[in-house]
Amino acid sequence: xxxxxxxxxxxxxxxxxxxxxxxxxxxxxxxxxxxxxxxxxxxxxxxxxxxxxxxxxxxxxxxxxxxxxxxxxxxxxxxxxxxxxxxxxxxxxxxxxxxxxxxxxxxxxxxxxxxxxxxxxxxxxxxxxxxxxxxxxxxxxxxxxxxxxxxxxxxxxxxxxxxxxxxxxxxxxxxxxxxxxxxxxxxxxxxxxxxxxxxxxxxxxxxxxxxxxxxxxxxxxxxxxxxxxxxxxxxxxxxxxxxxxxxxxxxxxxxxxxxxxxxxxxxxxxxxxxxxxxxxxxxxxxxxxxxxxxxxxxxxxxxxxxxxxxxxxxxxx
Numbered sequence: 001x002x003x004x005x006x007x008x009x010x011x012x013x014x015x016x017x018x019x020x021x022x023x024x025x026x027x028x029x030x031x032x033x034x035x036x037x038x039x040x041x042x043x044x045x046x047x048x049x050x051x052x053x054x055x056x057x058x059x060x061x062x063x064x065x066x067x068x069x070x071x072x073x074x075x076x077x078x079x080x081x082x083x084x085x086x087x088x089x090x091x092x093x094x095x096x097x098x099x100x101x102x103x104x105x106x107x108x109x110x111x112x113x114x115x116x117x118x119x120x121x122x123x124x125x126x127x128x129x130x131x132x133x134x135x136x137x138x139x140x141x142x143x144x145x146x147x148x149x150x151x152x153x154x155x156x157x158x159x160x161x162x163x164x165x166x167x168x169x170x171x172x173x174x175x176x177x178x179x180x181x182x183x184x185x186x187x188x189x190x191x192x193x194x195x196x197x198x199x200x201x202x203x204x205x206x207x208x209x210x211x212x213x214x215x216x217x218x219x220x221x222x223x224x225x226x227x228x229x230x231x232x233x234x235x236x237x238x239x240x241x242x243x244x245x246x247x248x249x250x251x252x253x254x255x256x257x258x259x260x261x262x263x264x265x266x267x268x269x270x271x272x273x274x275x276x277x278x279x280x281x282x283x284x285x286x287x288x289x290x291x292x293x294x295x296x297x298x299x300x301x302x303x304x305x306x307x308x309x310x311x312x313x314x315x316x317x
Contacts, residue, residue, distance in 0.1 A: 046159065046160050046161075046162075046302075047155075047158055047159065047161075047302045047303055047304045047305065048079075048081060048158055048161040048162055048163050048164040048302060048305070049162065049163055049164070049184045049185070049294055049297060049302055050163075050164045050166060050179075050182070050183045050184050050185070050302075050305045051163060051164070051165050051166065051183065051184065051185045051186075051187060051290060052166040052168045052179050052180055052183035052185070052186050052187070053065060053066050053069075053165060053166065053167060053168060053186075053187045053189070054168040054169070054170055054176070054180065054186065054187070054188055054189070054203060054207075055170055055188055055189030055190070055191075055200060055203065056170050056189070056191065056196060056199035056200055056203060060091065060264070061189060061191075061221055061222075062167060062168075062170075062189050063084075063091050063092055063095055063167050064095060064260065064263075064264060064270075065189065065219065065221070065254065065283075065286075066082060066084075066092065066165050066166075066167045067082065067092060067095045067096060067123075067269055068269050068270055068271045068280075068283050069165060069283060069286060069287055069290070070082045070123065070127045070165050071123070071124055071125055071127060071269045071271050071272060072271050072283050072284055072286075072287035073163055073165075073287050073290065073291070074124070074125035074126055074127050075125060075271075075287075076287060076288075076291060078162045078163050078291075079126065079160065079161045079162045079163070080126070080127045080128075080161060080162070080163050080164070080165065081127070081128050081129075081130070081157065081158055081161045081163070081164040081165070082123070082127060082128070082129045082130070082164070082165050082166075082167070083129075083130055083131075083132055083164055083165070083166045083167065084129065084130070084131040084132065084167045085131075085132045085166060085167060085168055085169065085175050085176070085179060086131075086167065086169050087133060087135065087169070087173060087175065090131040090133065090167075092129055092131060092167055093121060093129065093131065094267060095264065095267060095269075096121065096123050096124075096129060096267070096269070097266075097267035097268055098121045098123070098129070100131070102118060102119050103119070103133055104119050104130070104131070104132055104133055104134055104150075104154075119131075120157060124269065124272060128157070128161075130154075130157050132154075132175070134150075135173075135174055135175060136174060136175055136178055136309050136310075136313055137174035137175075137178075137313060138174075139310065139313050140313060140314070147310075151306060151307065151310055154306040155304050155306050155307060158304065158305055158306060159304075162294070163290070163294065164305065166179055166183065168180065168183075170203060177210065178309050178312055178313070179309075180207055180210070180211065180214070181210060181211055181312065182305060182308045182309060182312065184215070184297065184302070185215050185217065185290070185293055186207060186214055186215065186216045186217070187216075187217045187218070187219055187251060188200055188203055188204055188207075188216060188217070188218050188219075188248075189218075189219055189220075189221055190218050190219065190220045190221070190232060190236055191220075191221060191222055192220060192221070192222045192223055192224075192228060192232060192256075193222075197232065197235065197236065200218070200236070201236065201239055201240070204216055204218075204236075204240055204244070204248065205244060208240075208244050208246050212246070215249075215293075216240075216246070216248045216249070217248060217249040217250070217251040217289075217293075218233065218236055218237075218248050218249070218250055218251065219251050219252055219253060219254060219286060220232045220233060220236075220252075220253040220254070221253065221254040221256075222254070222256045223253045223254060223255050223256060224255075224256055226253075229253035232253075233250040233253075236248065236250075237250065249289075249293075251286055251289040251290070252282060252285045252286040252289055253282060254279055254282045254283070254286070255278040255279050255282050257270075257277055257278050257279035259273075259274040259277040259279055259280075260279050262274065270283070271283055271284070
């Protein structure tokens with residue numbers, strides 16, 4: 001792993017295209033103040049409930065939902081972490097209006113050389129963001145000492161949070177399979193168009209094929225009226241029940257709202273910049289549904305998500 005590797009190939013080279021004039025002039029000292037080392041020590045550890053959000057190939061809608069739900073959940077008093085696991089192009093930093101951090105992939109080597117490598121980005125309301133740009137299935141290729149440092153740092157990131165939202169790629173890469181196998185809740189985005197619904201059904205079918213009892217929920221998006229959202233939920237729940245013999249939970253829907261595109265172009269969460277919009281109200285209701293699921297699971301201890309991924313990799317040796 002090279003020391004000069006950056007988060008997402010090419011992101012650092014093109015980041016200026018997405019930054020406003022104000023963001024381009026931000027001094028480097030301030031940029032470092034927004035991020036924190038991944039190696040902080042945590043004594044009294046409590047690990048979060050993990051919610052993996054996935055869908056079809058339209059990744060921007062999925063990433064938008066993750067970033068805005070994180071803020072809505074933080075507004076409800078939750079300690080929230082966001083994990084972006086897109087190995088090719090993690091876009092959460094851009095949606096938050098933040099500059100890409102250094103790569104997790106070079107964390108262990110930097111520590112070994114005594115460097116202070118900062119990879120955790122600070123979002124609004126105490127939300128913390130980490131882009132996981134390493135292939136967990138390749139951890140067995142690392143030395144034990146390097147692997148131990150990486151795992152310790154990742155566990156420090158998740159420690160003492162209540163919820164961790166995972167931006168999960170739809171493609172079945174090794175990280176996605178591990179995440180969907182271990183997450184406490186899986187949310188699948190369902191588009192309003194028929195072909196998109198078929199793609200979403202295929203995603204749900206793939207999840208249940210590997211994990212028959214997976215707790216899957218759905219969120220319909222690009223909705224024009226409530227009746228449309230209700231019809232999509234009926235069709236999806238019926239298809240999953242009829243052909244897969246399983247149940248999915250309808251967690252809400254997201255209106256088609258011009259403010260969504262505006263917030264993305266401004267690189268600010270919609271729930272902060274357009275908090276009175278129809279989409280913002282929808283996001284609030286979805287956050288309440290997630291909180292209700294969290295309450296139903298109260299009393300069940302959560303272990304470290306990253307330790308679970310590590311053990312799953314070991315089990316496949």
